[in-house]
Every structure is written in C-alpha cells, then in structure tokens.
Amino acid sequence: MQRVHNFSAGPATLPLEVLQQARDELTDWNGSGMSVMEMSHRGRHFMAIAARAEQDLRDLLAIPPNYKVLFLQGGAHTQFAMIPLNLLRGRASADYLDTGDWSLKAIGEARRLGGVRVVASSAANRYTTIPPQAGWETDAQAAYFHYTPNETIRGVEFHQVPVLANAGIPLVADMSSNILSRPVDVSRFGLIYAGAQKNIGPAGLTLVIVREDLIGQARAGTPTMLDYATFADSDSMYNTPPTYTWYMAGLVFQWLKQQGGLAVMAGRNQRKSARLYAAIDDSDGFYRCPVAAACRSWMNVTFTLADASLEPVFLQQAEAAGLSGLKGHRLVGGMRASLYNAMPEAGVDALIDFMADFRHRHG
Amino acid sequence: MQRVHNFSAGPATLPLEVLQQARDELTDWNGSGMSVMEMSHRGRHFMAIAARAEQDLRDLLAIPPNYKVLFLQGGAHTQFAMIPLNLLRGRASADYLDTGDWSLKAIGEARRLGGVRVVASSAANRYTTIPPQAGWETDAQAAYFHYTPNETIRGVEFHQVPVLANAGIPLVADMSSNILSRPVDVSRFGLIYAGAQKNIGPAGLTLVIVREDLIGQARAGTPTMLDYATFADSDSMYNTPPTYTWYMAGLVFQWLKQQGGLAVMAGRNQRKSARLYAAIDDSDGFYRCPVAAACRSWMNVTFTLADASLEPVFLQQAEAAGLSGLKGHRLVGGMRASLYNAMPEAGVDALIDFMADFRHRHG
Numbered sequence: 001m002q003r004v005h006n007f008s009a010g011p012a013t014l015p016l017e018v019l020q021q022a023r024d025e026l027t028d029w030n031g032s033g034m035s036v037m038e039m040s041h042r043g044r045h046f047m048a049i050a051a052r053a054e055q056d057l058r059d060l061l062a063i064p065p066n067y068k069v070l071f072l073q074g075g076a077h078t079q080f081a082m083i084p085l086n087l088l089r090g091r092a093s094a095d096y097l098d099t100g101d102w103s104l105k106a107i108g109e110a111r112r113l114g115g116v117r118v119v120a121s122s123a124a125n126r127y128t129t130i131p132p133q134a135g136w137e138t139d140a141q142a143a144y145f146h147y148t149p150n151e152t153i154r155g156v157e158f159h160q161v162p163v164l165a166n167a168g169i170p171l172v173a174d175m176s177s178n179i180l181s182r183p184v185d186v187s188r189f190g191l192i193y194a195g196a197q198k199n200i201g202p203a204g205l206t207l208v209i210v211r212e213d214l215i216g217q218a219r220a221g222t223p224t225m226l227d228y229a230t231f232a233d234s235d236s237m238y239n240t241p242p243t244y245t246w247y248m249a250g251l252v253f254q255w256l257k258q259q260g261g262l263a264v265m266a267g268r269n270q271r272k273s274a275r276l277y278a279a280i281d282d283s284d285g286f287y288r289c290p291v292a293a294a295c296r297s298w299m300n301v302t303f304t305l306a307d308a309s310l311e312p313v314f315l316q317q318a319e320a321a322g323l324s325g326l327k328g329h330r331l332v333g334g335m336r337a338s339l340y341n342a343m344p345e346a347g348v349d350a351l352i353d354f355m356a357d358f359r360h361r362h363g
Numbered sequence: 364m365q366r367v368h369n370f371s372a373g374p375a376t377l378p379l380e381v382l383q384q385a386r387d388e389l390t391d392w393n394g395s396g397m398s399v400m401e402m403s404h405r406g407r408h409f410m411a412i413a414a415r416a417e418q419d420l421r422d423l424l425a426i427p428p429n430y431k432v433l434f435l436q437g438g439a440h441t442q443f444a445m446i447p448l449n450l451l452r453g454r455a456s457a458d459y460l461d462t463g464d465w466s467l468k469a470i471g472e473a474r475r476l477g478g479v480r481v482v483a484s485s486a487a488n489r490y491t492t493i494p495p496q497a498g499w500e501t502d503a504q505a506a507y508f509h510y511t512p513n514e515t516i517r518g519v520e521f522h523q524v525p526v527l528a529n530a531g532i533p534l535v536a537d538m539s540s541n542i543l544s545r546p547v548d549v550s551r552f553g554l555i556y557a558g559a560q561k562n563i564g565p566a567g568l569t570l571v572i573v574r575e576d577l578i579g580q581a582r583a584g585t586p587t588m589l590d591y592a593t594f595a596d597s598d599s600m601y602n603t604p605p606t607y608t609w610y611m612a613g614l615v616f617q618w619l620k621q622q623g624g625l626a627v628m629a630g631r632n633q634r635k636s637a638r639l640y641a642a643i644d645d646s647d648g649f650y651r652c653p654v655a656a657a658c659r660s661w662m663n664v665t666f667t668l669a670d671a672s673l674e675p676v677f678l679q680q681a682e683a684a685g686l687s688g689l690k691g692h693r694l695v696g697g698m699r700a701s702l703y704n705a706m707p708e709a710g711v712d713a714l715i716d717f718m719a720d721f722r723h724r725h726g
Binding site: 013 | 367383385390396397401441472476558564565568588589601603606607688
C-alpha cells in the first residue's frame with residue numbers, strides 16, 4: 001500500500017493511526033463481537049463511545065458547561081436553515097458578514113427563511129480580504145451575527161474572533177473548515193457549527209455547540225428534526241444518529257489529545273501554512289496567492305500559476321507524484337492545498353519540493 | 364474474535380463478508396492511496412462508487428427509469444417532515460394508516476406541518492393486527508396515502524401492497540425496516556423511503572425512491588435541504604453526502620446480488636421467520652407471539668414469556684450464549700428478534716436451540 005498525500009478540501013485526509021485503529025476494530029469492537037456499525041445506539045457499548053467522544057471534544061475546546069454539544073446530520077447546509085429557524089426568535093433580522101462563497105450560501109438560505117442584513121462584503125475585491133470592522137453596518141437589534149471564520153474555497157481566514165459593539169448579540173460561526181485547528185474561546189460564541197468532513201471525521205456528521213439559553217425558541221412550524229431542542233433534550237439520540245461517523249469523530253478527538261491538544265495543532269498548522277505561503281511568495285511570481293497576507297488561511301492555501309496554461313500539467317504531475325486533491329474549487333480554478341490537522345508536515349514538505357522542482361523544469 | 368449473533372432492531376447486523384471487505388479497504392481503496400472516507404465526493408473514485416451503488420439498487424428493486432433514487436441524511440424522522448412539505452401540493456390533507464408506533468410518528472409530524480386524515484387504526488387491539496381494508500375511510504382527494512409496511516416495534520408487516528380505490532393517489536411507504544427483504548413492485552408507489560440502519564448499511568443514510576412527477580412542488584418556505592428537488596437535480600450531491608455510509612450501502616447491494624437477489628432473500632427471510640414463529644407457537648404457551656398470524660413480520664419477531672419474571676433471565680443467558688440485542692423495545696417490553704437480511708439462518712437456529720434449552724430448564 002502506498003498512501004498518497006491528500007490535499008482535498010473535504011472529505012479530507014484523516015490521521016493514518018485513526019484509520020488503522022478503525023480497520024483493526026472493524027469486525028469486532030473491543031471484544032463486543034460486533035462492529036460499531038452494528039451496535040444499537042441505545043446499547044451500553046455505543047453509549048460509552050458517544051459519551052467519550054463528547055467529553056473529549058469538550059476537553060479539547062474547553063467547552064463551558066452551559067453549552068450543549070449536538071451530533072447532527074445534514075451538513076452545514078442544514079445549519080444554514082436551522083440557524084434562522086431557531087435563532088431569529090421573533091426579531092426582524094440577523095446580521096451576516098459576507099466574506100465569500102460559504103457566507104453567501106448561509107445568507108441565501110437565511111434570506112429565504114427570514115430577514116437578513118449584510119453588514120459588509122468583500123465581494124468587490126473578489127473575496128481576497130476581510131472587510132475592515134470599522135465599516136461594518138451592524139444592527140443593534142440583530143437576532144444574531146453570523147460569519148464564516150474560514151472560507152474554504154478562496155482560502156480566507158479570520159485570525160481573531162470579532163468583538164461586536166453590542167456584546168449581547170449572539171455570535172454564530174460556521175467553523176466547518178477550521179474547527180479544532182487552534183484553541184478558540186467558545187464562551188465568545190452563541191453557536192458554533194461544523195460539518196465533520198474536514199477536521200472532525202468522515203462526512204455525514206455535523207457538530208453544533210450552542211449556548212443553552214438559545215435553545216427552545218424555534219419558530220412555529222419548524223420541523224421537529226430542525227429544532228435544536230429536539231437534540232438537546234435527547235443527548236442527540238432523538239432518532240438513530242450516524243453512529244459510525246460519531247465513533248470515527250471520537251477517534252479523531254482521541255488522536256488530537258494524544259498530539260497534545262489544540263495549542264500544539266495551532267503551532268503545527270501555522271508552521272505548515274507559513275512554509276507553503278513562503279514557497280509561493282518566494283517563487284519570483286511563478287506561483288501567486290491572491291489572498292491578502294493578513295487573512296491567509298492556515299487550512300486552505302490557494303494559488304495560481306503565472307502561466308495558467310501550465311496548471312493542468314502541474315495538477316497531473318502532482319497527482320503522479322502522490323500529491324492528490326490539489327485542484328482549486330470549480331468556482332475559482334487554480335490550485336488549493338488543504339492543510340487540515342491530519343495533513344502531516346511531511347506532506348507539506350513534499351508539496352513544496354514538488355513545486356520547486358516543477359518551477360525548475362517549467363520556469 | 365468471536366462474533367455474536369446480533370438481533371438488534373437497528374443499527375443491526377451486517378454481512379460479515381461486507382465488513383471484511385470494508386476492513387481490507389479501509390486505509391487504501393482499490394489502490395487509490397486513500398480511504399473511501401477521505402475521498403472528495405466529486406472525485407472520480409467516489410463518483411464511481413456512488414454510481415455503482417445506485418445502479419445495483421436499481422437492479423435489485425427493478426426501479427423504473429421515471430423514479431429518482433436519492434441518498435439523503437436525517438433518517439425516516441426527517442422524511443416524516445419532507446413528505447408533507449413536498450407532497451401535499453396545496454391539497455387539504457393526506458391519508459395515513461395507523462398500524463403502530465412508526466405510523467404514529469409519521470402522523471404526528473405531518474399533523475404539525477399540514478392536514479392529516481387517519482383512515483384506520485389498529486390501536487384498539489394494541490397494534491397486533493392490520494385494520495381490514497374494507498373499513499378504511501379514505502379520501503378521494505387525498506394528496507397521498509401513507510403507510511408503514513413493517514412496524515419494527517411490535518412486529519407487524521403487510522404481506523401485500525394495498526390497492527387503493529383511487530389509483531391516482533400516490534402511495535407512500537416507510538420501508539425502513541423491510542426494504543430489500545423481498546421483491547416489491549416499485550411502480551405501485553409514489554414514494555418509498557428507508558433509513559439505512561436495518562437492511563441497507565450503517566446509520567446516517569436515508570434512501571428515497573420517488574416518482575419524478577412528484578418532485579418540485581415543495582411548499583413555499585421549505586428549507587432547501589428538505590426539498591426533494593435539491594437532491595434530484597444534483598444526483599444527491601448538492602452538498603457533501605455521507606460518503607462512507609453510501610459506500611457501505613453499495614457493498615451491501617453487491618452482497619445482495621451475489622446472494623441471488625431479492626427473490627432469494629425473500630425465501631430465506633420467510634424461512635427464518637417461519638421457523639422462529641413455529642418454535643414460539645409450539646412451546647405450549649411458554650413463549651407467545653401477540654401478533655395475528657396473517658401480519659406477523661418476517662423482519663422483527665416479537666414474543667413474551669408466560670412467566671414475565673423470567674424475561675430478564677432469558678435475556679441475560681441469551682447474551683451469555685452469544686445471542687445479542689433480543690430485548691424488546693422499551694415501549695412494549697418482552698423480546699424481539701430482528702431477522703434482517705444479514706442475519707444468517709444459523710443465527711436463527713442458534714436462537715431456536717437456546718429457546719428450547721431455556722424452556723427445558725425453566726418450563
């Protein structure tokens with residue numbers, strides 16, 4: 001077996017140790033005589049797996065006791081609807097910051113289901129910056145403030161949590177692509193959500209971390225399965241949860257603790273991305289990253305080639321060299337290297353070496 | 364490793380050959396250098412896996428070309444909402460048949476979101492029969508007719524598909540617990556849905572088979588993720604689908620084809636359940652099945668002990684004998700043996716032997 005370095009944006013590479021443990025336990029978990037896939041979600045084996053996963057996540061993120069952790073299905077797209085349905089709470093509108101394609105998707109769905117005010121947008125400069133907070137036109141009566149801490153498609157990331165003028169407005173964040181990549185002060189947020197398939201585990205699980213006082217105020221007519229209270233009141237077992245994906249997420253949380261936790265991951269992630277950005281910036285314009293230096297993502301490094309006709313050649317040769325998933329999102333083209341927690345530093349080094357060699361041969 | 368016989372109602376036992384293949388491919392699928400869990404859902408590897416799974420399902424059920432197959436998340440509970448949101452199509456109400464706890468859940472959610480008429484109920488006899496069709500008070504203007512072909516909790520199953528007086532009314536069926544257990548004429552239905560965790564694969568995937576003319580008429584204000592059109596228009600890849608669960612379902616479909624298809628499974632399932640019901644009926648009242656003979660489920664065999672105080676002893680000794688998951692649903696107590704496709708005939712024989720021995724020791 002020759003494992004490739006997988007730079008896909010999501011579903012994404014997972015720690016090899018986690019995959020090996022899953023493989024070893026696949027037909028018989030811990031002497032239970034069955035696979036985790038086969039366990040009743042209400043049996044003692046799976047209940048223990050589920051509880052440990054939640055506790056490990058709480059430990060990693062230091063989640064305060066007045067926050068619920070929900071293990072849901074449907075991806076961030078379902079959250080785009082659940083958030084206005086649950087958090088508008090009779091107010092006229094919520095504030096949304098537009099920093100890219102994922103912000104826009106959240107805004108689009110919220111607009112269909114309730115009032116939205118876009119406080120600022122970086123569309124005019126092709127989402128290569130974050131709008132300066134001085135220009136945000138926030139609403140003191142907003143039901144909540146929504147933003148996207150990391151925009152996966154263009155590679156734009158907030159390196160600080162915004163401080164709102166009105167601290168009483170719940171901050172809501174789509175952390176699908178940067179959760180667990182560094183420590184974060186959960187108490188600053190009303191709600192954090194994340195699809196699993198980048199830094200958590202396989203696709204098919206969505207984590208929601210929500211302050212308890214925001215639960216239980218869903219709009220009349222909200223489907224039961226879109227009401228946070230349904231899951232908060234049942235330890236996320238109102239119906240059968242995605243048990244195997246929950247287990248895999250738990251293995252990833254254990255792995256993160258073994259690595260030393262999120263401060264260690266932050267150091268590693270900063271180092272990995274800094275090395276790759278330096279390789280791009282030091283290429284005499286052969287490679288180019290369009291994103292402003294202050295908001296370059298640690299997770300998704302986007303770049304283009306000065307000679308765009310070389311891009312297919314680059315991708316093909318990279319693939320042949322065992323560097324997979326480097327094609328940029330179809331909306332923007334170019335290249336994108338996703339450097340989530342599970343991407344080892346050696347993978348980034350291999351990419352940098354390949355890029356230097358490619359430039360040498362084609363520069 | 365000693366695998367148990369797992370009679371859980373769901374998540375449920377999977378074919379050992381399927382689990383072994385999943386294990387062998389876990390860190391490297393087909394020389395791709397990555398796990399299926401790590402693959403981009405839009406990459407060629409996963410697209411091939413997804414397409415093959417759909418084709419195999421179409422082959423197994425002989426699904427006509429004017430039906431879409433959707434691979435969704437959220438379980439049958441989410442369908443309880445999606446069905447009225449998508450299929451009421453401006454009509455006053457839909458007809459629901461009440462044959463047990465799962466019917467009631469579907470009715471409850473539809474009532475929250477639209478008009479429901481309950482055409483008949485077997486509640487009065489504790490859901491041990493199916494109401495005779497002569498007594499159904501159907502509505503000629505109903506938007507659709509919903510029923511539950513197999514009630515998992517009490518073990519009641521339809522052995523024929525109802526023929527409605529008004530053939531133009533779409534028949535909607537929750538086949539979560541008996542899909543793929545026997546051949547079915549899909550063209551008789553407007554929509555079939557099923558959570559995966561019984562006869563399809565691990566939890567976290569929901570199959571919907573829907574006639575194309577019923578798609579695209581969702582009520583205004585329906586969240587995008589609850590609109591069948593969203594998934595019909597995108598080959599179920601509007602957002603990241605539960606890729607690994609989809610792959611596992613595909614392995615189960617391949618296994619079913621290798622077994623000889625659904626006619627073979629039907630024979631096996633009928634045989635397994637008939638042997639177990641005979642063991643119950645021939646126990647001189649030591650064991651007793653409360654369900655009327657004509658509607659006893661092939662999938663979920665429920666029974667009690669004449670001496671209820673022996674039931675915990677039975678369950679404990681069964682567990683010690685490698686017969687797991689036999690406890691009845693908490694709503695009804697007693698015992699339940701789920702005999703889905705993946706339960707081998709040897710497992711049923713082991714249970715019958717244990718029951719005879721237990722009766723010998725305690726009768």
